[in-house]
Amino acid sequence: MTTQKKPLHEDWISVILAFAAIALICLGLRPAMPKFDWNDGPSLTAKLTDTTNLARMGSLYLWVLGALLIAFLLGGKKISFQLVTGLLAVMAISMFAQVFTGNAKVKDLGIEIVLFSLLLGLFISNVLGVPKWMQAVLQTELFIKTGLVLLGSGIIFQELLKGGGLGVLQSVVVVFSVWYFTFWLCKQFKLDDEFRMMISSAVSICGVSAAIATSGAIEGDNKKLSHVISLVLIVAIPMMIFMPYIARWMDMPPEVAGAWLGGTIDTSGAVVAAGTMLGDEALTYATLVKFSQNVLLGVAAFFISVWWTYSKKETNQPKPGLRTIWDRFPKFVLGFIVVSLLFSFVLSPALVKEIKGNIKDLQTCFFAVAFACIGLETKFVDIFKMENGRPAMAFITAQVVNILITLGMAYLVFGGVFG
Secondary structure, three states: OOOOOOOOOOHHHHHHHHHHHHHHHHHHHOOOOOOOOOHHHHHHHHHHOOOOHHHHHHHEEEEEEEEEEEHHHOOOOOOHHHHHHHHHHHHHHHHHHHHOOOOOOHHOOOOOOOHHHHHHHHHHHHHHOOHHHHHOOOOHHHHHHHHHHHHHHHHHHHHHOOOHHHHHHHHHHHHHHHHHHHHHHHHHHOOOOHHHHHHHHHHHHHHHHHHHHHHHHHHOOOHHHHHHHHHHHHHHHHHHHHHHHHHHHHHHHHHHHHHHHHHHOOHHHHHHHHHHHHOOOHHHHHHHHHHHHHHHHHHHHHHHHHHHHHHHHOOOOOOHHHHHHHHOHHHHHHHHEEEEEEHHHHHOOHHHHHHHHHHHHHHHHHHHHHHHHHHOOOHHHHHHHHHHHHHHHHHHHHHHHHHHHHHHHHHHOOOOOOO
Protein backbone atom coordinates (compact mmCIF):
# COMPACT_ATOMS: atom_id res chain seq x y z
CA MET A 1 0.00 0.00 0.00
CA THR A 2 1.47 3.33 -1.09
CA THR A 3 0.98 6.47 0.94
CA GLN A 4 0.12 9.68 -0.83
CA LYS A 5 2.78 12.34 -0.45
CA LYS A 6 1.60 15.29 1.64
CA PRO A 7 1.54 18.58 -0.33
CA LEU A 8 3.99 21.23 0.81
CA HIS A 9 2.70 24.25 2.71
CA GLU A 10 2.56 27.48 0.71
CA ASP A 11 5.16 29.10 3.00
CA TRP A 12 7.75 26.44 2.13
CA ILE A 13 6.86 26.68 -1.55
CA SER A 14 7.48 30.43 -1.56
CA VAL A 15 10.88 29.89 0.10
CA ILE A 16 11.81 27.23 -2.47
CA LEU A 17 10.75 29.46 -5.36
CA ALA A 18 12.71 32.43 -4.03
CA PHE A 19 15.91 30.47 -3.40
CA ALA A 20 15.62 28.77 -6.80
CA ALA A 21 15.27 32.18 -8.42
CA ILE A 22 18.32 33.52 -6.55
CA ALA A 23 20.35 30.46 -7.60
CA LEU A 24 19.37 30.86 -11.26
CA ILE A 25 20.21 34.56 -11.17
CA CYS A 26 23.62 33.78 -9.64
CA LEU A 27 24.19 31.26 -12.45
CA GLY A 28 23.57 33.88 -15.11
CA LEU A 29 19.83 34.09 -15.80
CA ARG A 30 19.07 37.77 -15.31
CA PRO A 31 15.38 38.81 -15.35
CA ALA A 32 14.72 42.54 -15.70
CA MET A 33 11.69 44.78 -15.74
CA PRO A 34 11.02 46.54 -19.04
CA LYS A 35 11.75 50.27 -19.10
CA PHE A 36 8.88 52.50 -20.23
CA ASP A 37 10.16 56.02 -19.71
CA TRP A 38 8.04 58.23 -21.98
CA ASN A 39 6.43 61.65 -22.16
CA ASP A 40 4.62 61.69 -25.50
CA GLY A 41 3.11 59.43 -28.17
CA PRO A 42 6.25 58.82 -30.26
CA SER A 43 8.42 58.01 -27.25
CA LEU A 44 5.75 55.62 -25.93
CA THR A 45 5.50 53.86 -29.30
CA ALA A 46 9.27 53.49 -29.39
CA LYS A 47 9.30 51.89 -25.93
CA LEU A 48 6.39 49.55 -26.71
CA THR A 49 8.06 48.28 -29.89
CA ASP A 50 11.56 48.07 -28.42
CA THR A 51 12.81 44.49 -28.77
CA THR A 52 14.61 44.63 -25.42
CA ASN A 53 11.39 45.52 -23.62
CA LEU A 54 9.48 42.81 -25.45
CA ALA A 55 12.13 40.23 -24.55
CA ARG A 56 12.07 41.31 -20.91
CA MET A 57 8.27 41.00 -20.72
CA GLY A 58 8.38 37.55 -22.28
CA SER A 59 11.15 36.46 -19.92
CA LEU A 60 9.28 37.67 -16.82
CA TYR A 61 6.14 35.87 -17.96
CA LEU A 62 8.09 32.62 -18.24
CA TRP A 63 9.67 33.20 -14.80
CA VAL A 64 6.30 33.68 -13.11
CA LEU A 65 4.62 30.88 -15.08
CA GLY A 66 7.41 28.49 -14.15
CA ALA A 67 7.08 29.48 -10.49
CA LEU A 68 3.31 29.01 -10.65
CA LEU A 69 3.58 25.54 -12.22
CA ILE A 70 6.16 24.43 -9.65
CA ALA A 71 3.97 25.78 -6.85
CA PHE A 72 0.95 23.84 -8.10
CA LEU A 73 3.00 20.65 -8.40
CA LEU A 74 4.48 20.96 -4.91
CA GLY A 75 1.13 22.00 -3.44
CA GLY A 76 -0.78 19.11 -5.00
CA LYS A 77 -3.07 21.40 -7.00
CA LYS A 78 -4.56 20.64 -10.40
CA ILE A 79 -2.71 22.16 -13.34
CA SER A 80 -4.76 23.36 -16.29
CA PHE A 81 -4.30 25.48 -19.41
CA GLN A 82 -6.16 28.25 -17.59
CA LEU A 83 -2.95 28.94 -15.67
CA VAL A 84 -1.29 29.94 -18.93
CA THR A 85 -4.10 32.18 -20.15
CA GLY A 86 -4.99 33.53 -16.70
CA LEU A 87 -1.41 34.51 -15.91
CA LEU A 88 -1.13 36.16 -19.33
CA ALA A 89 -4.09 38.37 -18.42
CA VAL A 90 -2.78 39.21 -14.94
CA MET A 91 0.70 39.94 -16.30
CA ALA A 92 -0.88 42.20 -18.93
CA ILE A 93 -2.46 44.20 -16.10
CA SER A 94 0.86 44.60 -14.29
CA MET A 95 2.69 45.49 -17.52
CA PHE A 96 0.04 48.09 -18.38
CA ALA A 97 0.66 49.52 -14.92
CA GLN A 98 4.38 49.60 -15.73
CA VAL A 99 3.68 51.53 -18.93
CA PHE A 100 1.37 54.00 -17.18
CA THR A 101 3.76 54.68 -14.29
CA GLY A 102 6.59 55.15 -16.78
CA ASN A 103 5.08 58.43 -17.91
CA ALA A 104 7.16 61.42 -16.79
CA LYS A 105 4.23 63.28 -15.19
CA VAL A 106 2.99 60.15 -13.41
CA LYS A 107 6.51 59.54 -12.10
CA ASP A 108 6.54 63.02 -10.60
CA LEU A 109 3.44 62.05 -8.60
CA GLY A 110 5.30 59.04 -7.21
CA ILE A 111 2.68 56.45 -8.23
CA GLU A 112 4.18 52.95 -8.03
CA ILE A 113 3.58 50.05 -10.39
CA VAL A 114 2.21 47.95 -7.51
CA LEU A 115 -0.30 50.66 -6.58
CA PHE A 116 -1.56 51.09 -10.14
CA SER A 117 -1.71 47.30 -10.57
CA LEU A 118 -4.01 47.23 -7.55
CA LEU A 119 -6.17 50.03 -8.95
CA LEU A 120 -6.50 48.29 -12.32
CA GLY A 121 -7.44 45.05 -10.60
CA LEU A 122 -10.04 46.88 -8.50
CA PHE A 123 -11.51 48.48 -11.64
CA ILE A 124 -11.83 45.13 -13.41
CA SER A 125 -13.26 43.42 -10.33
CA ASN A 126 -15.82 46.12 -9.52
CA VAL A 127 -16.79 47.36 -12.99
CA LEU A 128 -16.10 44.66 -15.57
CA GLY A 129 -16.08 41.48 -13.49
CA VAL A 130 -13.43 38.75 -13.28
CA PRO A 131 -13.97 35.81 -15.68
CA LYS A 132 -13.79 32.28 -14.29
CA TRP A 133 -10.79 31.32 -16.40
CA MET A 134 -8.69 33.83 -14.44
CA GLN A 135 -9.64 32.50 -11.00
CA ALA A 136 -7.04 29.72 -10.81
CA VAL A 137 -4.13 32.10 -11.23
CA LEU A 138 -5.17 34.47 -8.42
CA GLN A 139 -2.56 33.13 -5.99
CA THR A 140 -2.06 36.37 -4.08
CA GLU A 141 -0.29 35.04 -1.00
CA LEU A 142 2.09 32.84 -2.99
CA PHE A 143 3.24 35.78 -5.12
CA ILE A 144 3.61 38.14 -2.16
CA LYS A 145 5.40 35.64 0.07
CA THR A 146 7.87 34.83 -2.71
CA GLY A 147 8.46 38.54 -3.24
CA LEU A 148 8.98 39.04 0.50
CA VAL A 149 11.65 36.33 0.65
CA LEU A 150 13.41 38.04 -2.27
CA LEU A 151 13.09 41.33 -0.38
CA GLY A 152 15.59 39.96 2.14
CA SER A 153 18.34 40.47 -0.44
CA GLY A 154 17.98 44.21 0.05
CA ILE A 155 18.41 44.08 3.84
CA ILE A 156 22.20 44.27 4.13
CA PHE A 157 23.29 44.42 7.77
CA GLN A 158 26.60 46.15 7.00
CA GLU A 159 24.75 49.00 5.30
CA LEU A 160 22.37 49.27 8.23
CA LEU A 161 25.26 49.52 10.72
CA LYS A 162 27.08 51.96 8.46
CA GLY A 163 24.04 54.21 8.50
CA GLY A 164 24.22 54.37 12.29
CA GLY A 165 21.98 53.27 15.10
CA LEU A 166 19.74 56.35 15.17
CA GLY A 167 17.34 54.96 12.59
CA VAL A 168 17.08 51.72 14.54
CA LEU A 169 16.52 53.63 17.78
CA GLN A 170 13.65 55.62 16.28
CA SER A 171 12.15 52.53 14.63
CA VAL A 172 12.21 50.43 17.80
CA VAL A 173 10.57 53.12 19.94
CA VAL A 174 7.95 53.99 17.32
CA VAL A 175 7.13 50.39 16.42
CA PHE A 176 6.53 49.29 20.01
CA SER A 177 4.61 52.37 21.12
CA VAL A 178 2.45 52.64 18.00
CA TRP A 179 1.81 48.88 17.88
CA TYR A 180 0.47 48.73 21.43
CA PHE A 181 -1.58 51.89 21.02
CA THR A 182 -3.14 50.60 17.78
CA PHE A 183 -3.86 47.21 19.36
CA TRP A 184 -5.67 48.98 22.22
CA LEU A 185 -7.48 51.32 19.82
CA CYS A 186 -8.77 48.45 17.68
CA LYS A 187 -10.21 46.90 20.80
CA GLN A 188 -12.14 50.12 21.45
CA PHE A 189 -13.58 49.77 17.93
CA LYS A 190 -14.62 46.21 18.90
CA LEU A 191 -12.51 44.53 16.21
CA ASP A 192 -11.58 40.87 16.57
CA ASP A 193 -8.04 39.77 17.42
CA GLU A 194 -7.09 38.98 13.81
CA PHE A 195 -7.95 42.49 12.65
CA ARG A 196 -6.24 43.97 15.70
CA MET A 197 -2.99 42.12 15.00
CA MET A 198 -2.90 42.88 11.26
CA ILE A 199 -3.80 46.57 11.59
CA SER A 200 -1.37 47.10 14.49
CA SER A 201 1.51 45.58 12.52
CA ALA A 202 0.61 47.40 9.29
CA VAL A 203 0.47 50.82 10.97
CA SER A 204 3.53 50.42 13.18
CA ILE A 205 6.06 48.37 11.21
CA CYS A 206 6.08 48.51 7.43
CA GLY A 207 2.60 48.41 5.96
CA VAL A 208 1.78 45.66 3.50
CA SER A 209 4.75 43.41 4.28
CA ALA A 210 4.01 43.51 8.01
CA ALA A 211 0.31 42.80 7.49
CA ILE A 212 1.14 39.76 5.36
CA ALA A 213 3.78 38.47 7.77
CA THR A 214 1.37 38.88 10.69
CA SER A 215 -1.45 37.16 8.81
CA GLY A 216 0.87 34.24 8.10
CA ALA A 217 1.95 34.05 11.74
CA ILE A 218 -1.63 33.89 13.04
CA GLU A 219 -3.11 32.00 10.06
CA GLY A 220 -5.41 34.96 9.47
CA ASP A 221 -8.44 35.38 7.23
CA ASN A 222 -7.45 36.29 3.64
CA LYS A 223 -10.41 38.67 3.30
CA LYS A 224 -9.29 40.61 6.35
CA LEU A 225 -5.74 40.70 5.03
CA SER A 226 -6.88 42.07 1.65
CA HIS A 227 -8.94 44.67 3.49
CA VAL A 228 -5.95 45.84 5.53
CA ILE A 229 -3.68 45.91 2.46
CA SER A 230 -6.21 48.05 0.59
CA LEU A 231 -6.35 50.47 3.53
CA VAL A 232 -2.54 50.70 3.64
CA LEU A 233 -2.23 51.54 -0.06
CA ILE A 234 -5.18 53.94 -0.16
CA VAL A 235 -4.05 55.92 2.91
CA ALA A 236 -0.43 56.03 1.68
CA ILE A 237 -1.40 58.17 -1.33
CA PRO A 238 -2.49 61.37 0.48
CA MET A 239 0.34 60.93 3.00
CA MET A 240 2.88 60.71 0.19
CA ILE A 241 1.50 63.86 -1.47
CA PHE A 242 0.86 66.15 1.50
CA MET A 243 3.50 65.26 4.11
CA PRO A 244 6.43 66.77 2.15
CA TYR A 245 4.51 70.05 1.88
CA ILE A 246 3.78 69.98 5.61
CA ALA A 247 7.48 69.38 6.29
CA ARG A 248 8.37 72.43 4.19
CA TRP A 249 5.67 74.52 5.86
CA MET A 250 7.07 73.56 9.29
CA ASP A 251 10.60 74.31 8.05
CA MET A 252 11.87 70.92 9.23
CA PRO A 253 15.57 70.09 8.90
CA PRO A 254 16.00 67.56 6.07
CA GLU A 255 17.13 64.76 8.41
CA VAL A 256 14.06 65.24 10.63
CA ALA A 257 11.71 65.44 7.65
CA GLY A 258 13.22 62.31 6.10
CA ALA A 259 12.99 60.34 9.34
CA TRP A 260 9.36 61.45 9.72
CA LEU A 261 8.44 60.32 6.20
CA GLY A 262 10.31 57.02 6.48
CA GLY A 263 8.73 56.18 9.80
CA THR A 264 5.11 56.85 8.84
CA ILE A 265 4.50 56.20 5.14
CA ASP A 266 3.82 52.50 4.76
CA THR A 267 5.12 51.64 1.27
CA SER A 268 8.77 51.89 0.25
CA GLY A 269 7.98 53.43 -3.14
CA ALA A 270 5.85 56.14 -1.56
CA VAL A 271 8.65 56.84 0.95
CA VAL A 272 11.13 57.30 -1.90
CA ALA A 273 8.73 59.51 -3.84
CA ALA A 274 7.97 61.71 -0.83
CA GLY A 275 11.62 61.90 0.21
CA THR A 276 12.69 62.86 -3.29
CA MET A 277 10.39 65.89 -3.12
CA LEU A 278 12.49 67.19 -0.19
CA GLY A 279 15.96 66.52 -1.64
CA ASP A 280 18.74 63.96 -1.42
CA GLU A 281 19.50 64.39 2.28
CA ALA A 282 15.88 63.91 3.33
CA LEU A 283 15.63 60.91 1.00
CA THR A 284 18.69 59.32 2.63
CA TYR A 285 17.22 59.56 6.13
CA ALA A 286 13.78 58.46 4.94
CA THR A 287 15.29 55.35 3.37
CA LEU A 288 17.40 54.63 6.47
CA VAL A 289 14.41 54.69 8.82
CA LYS A 290 12.21 52.65 6.48
CA PHE A 291 15.07 50.18 6.09
CA SER A 292 15.33 49.89 9.88
CA GLN A 293 11.62 49.15 10.16
CA ASN A 294 11.91 46.43 7.50
CA VAL A 295 14.63 44.75 9.56
CA LEU A 296 12.23 44.53 12.51
CA LEU A 297 9.71 42.60 10.40
CA GLY A 298 11.20 39.16 10.99
CA VAL A 299 11.63 39.78 14.73
CA ALA A 300 8.05 41.02 15.07
CA ALA A 301 6.63 38.07 13.11
CA PHE A 302 8.47 35.64 15.38
CA PHE A 303 7.12 37.13 18.62
CA ILE A 304 3.62 37.51 17.17
CA SER A 305 3.67 33.84 16.15
CA VAL A 306 4.77 32.72 19.63
CA TRP A 307 2.25 34.95 21.42
CA TRP A 308 -0.63 33.89 19.17
CA THR A 309 0.14 30.21 19.59
CA TYR A 310 0.13 30.44 23.37
CA SER A 311 -2.80 32.84 23.75
CA LYS A 312 -5.12 31.02 21.31
CA LYS A 313 -4.72 27.47 22.60
CA GLU A 314 -7.97 25.59 23.13
CA THR A 315 -9.51 25.46 26.58
CA ASN A 316 -8.26 22.55 28.75
CA GLN A 317 -5.62 21.74 26.15
CA PRO A 318 -1.97 21.37 27.17
CA LYS A 319 0.28 24.36 26.67
CA PRO A 320 1.63 24.34 23.10
CA GLY A 321 5.25 23.34 22.82
CA LEU A 322 8.09 24.23 20.50
CA ARG A 323 6.66 21.93 17.82
CA THR A 324 3.41 23.89 17.75
CA ILE A 325 5.29 27.18 17.56
CA TRP A 326 7.41 25.82 14.70
CA ASP A 327 4.36 24.55 12.81
CA ARG A 328 2.70 27.95 13.07
CA PHE A 329 5.80 30.06 12.46
CA PRO A 330 5.62 31.72 9.00
CA LYS A 331 8.37 29.94 7.08
CA PHE A 332 8.59 32.68 4.45
CA VAL A 333 9.77 35.07 7.21
CA LEU A 334 12.50 32.55 8.02
CA GLY A 335 13.39 32.57 4.32
CA PHE A 336 13.48 36.37 4.38
CA ILE A 337 15.96 36.32 7.30
CA VAL A 338 18.17 33.63 5.71
CA VAL A 339 18.33 35.53 2.41
CA SER A 340 19.30 38.69 4.30
CA LEU A 341 22.09 36.83 6.13
CA LEU A 342 23.21 35.22 2.88
CA PHE A 343 23.54 38.56 1.10
CA SER A 344 25.07 40.24 4.15
CA PHE A 345 27.76 37.73 5.14
CA VAL A 346 28.13 34.88 2.61
CA LEU A 347 28.01 36.21 -0.95
CA SER A 348 30.81 38.46 -2.12
CA PRO A 349 30.05 42.20 -2.30
CA ALA A 350 30.89 42.13 -6.01
CA LEU A 351 28.33 39.39 -6.72
CA VAL A 352 25.71 41.09 -4.55
CA LYS A 353 26.20 44.33 -6.45
CA GLU A 354 26.00 42.47 -9.78
CA ILE A 355 22.76 40.58 -9.14
CA LYS A 356 20.93 42.87 -6.70
CA GLY A 357 19.16 44.82 -9.45
CA ASN A 358 17.87 41.66 -11.16
CA ILE A 359 16.51 40.27 -7.90
CA LYS A 360 14.86 43.62 -7.19
CA ASP A 361 13.22 43.56 -10.64
CA LEU A 362 11.92 40.01 -10.14
CA GLN A 363 10.65 40.97 -6.69
CA THR A 364 8.84 43.98 -8.19
CA CYS A 365 7.27 41.73 -10.81
CA PHE A 366 5.96 39.30 -8.16
CA PHE A 367 4.59 42.19 -6.12
CA ALA A 368 2.91 43.79 -9.15
CA VAL A 369 1.22 40.52 -10.07
CA ALA A 370 0.21 40.00 -6.43
CA PHE A 371 -1.39 43.43 -6.11
CA ALA A 372 -3.23 42.94 -9.39
CA CYS A 373 -4.59 39.72 -7.88
CA ILE A 374 -5.61 41.55 -4.70
CA GLY A 375 -7.54 44.06 -6.79
CA LEU A 376 -9.18 41.31 -8.83
CA GLU A 377 -10.30 39.58 -5.61
CA THR A 378 -11.55 42.72 -3.84
CA LYS A 379 -14.96 44.38 -4.05
CA PHE A 380 -15.34 48.00 -3.00
CA VAL A 381 -18.62 47.12 -1.38
CA ASP A 382 -16.71 44.73 0.90
CA ILE A 383 -14.16 47.41 1.85
CA PHE A 384 -16.77 49.93 2.95
CA LYS A 385 -19.23 47.45 4.41
CA MET A 386 -16.87 45.15 6.27
CA GLU A 387 -17.45 45.52 10.02
CA ASN A 388 -19.48 48.70 9.28
CA GLY A 389 -16.32 50.60 8.40
CA ARG A 390 -14.78 50.14 11.85
CA PRO A 391 -11.44 48.72 10.57
CA ALA A 392 -11.01 51.75 8.30
CA MET A 393 -11.79 54.18 11.13
CA ALA A 394 -9.39 52.38 13.47
CA PHE A 395 -6.64 52.31 10.83
CA ILE A 396 -6.94 56.02 9.97
CA THR A 397 -7.07 57.07 13.64
CA ALA A 398 -4.01 54.96 14.45
CA GLN A 399 -2.16 56.38 11.46
CA VAL A 400 -2.80 59.95 12.66
CA VAL A 401 -1.35 59.04 16.07
CA ASN A 402 1.58 57.31 14.33
CA ILE A 403 2.30 60.52 12.38
CA LEU A 404 2.42 62.55 15.61
CA ILE A 405 4.51 60.06 17.62
CA THR A 406 6.99 59.59 14.77
CA LEU A 407 7.30 63.36 14.32
CA GLY A 408 8.20 63.74 17.99
CA MET A 409 10.74 60.91 17.82
CA ALA A 410 12.25 62.31 14.61
CA TYR A 411 12.92 65.62 16.35
CA LEU A 412 14.32 63.87 19.44
CA VAL A 413 16.57 61.44 17.56
CA PHE A 414 17.58 63.42 14.46
CA GLY A 415 16.95 66.97 15.67
CA GLY A 416 20.06 67.09 17.82
CA VAL A 417 18.71 65.98 21.21
CA PHE A 418 20.18 62.45 21.05
CA GLY A 419 22.12 62.69 17.77
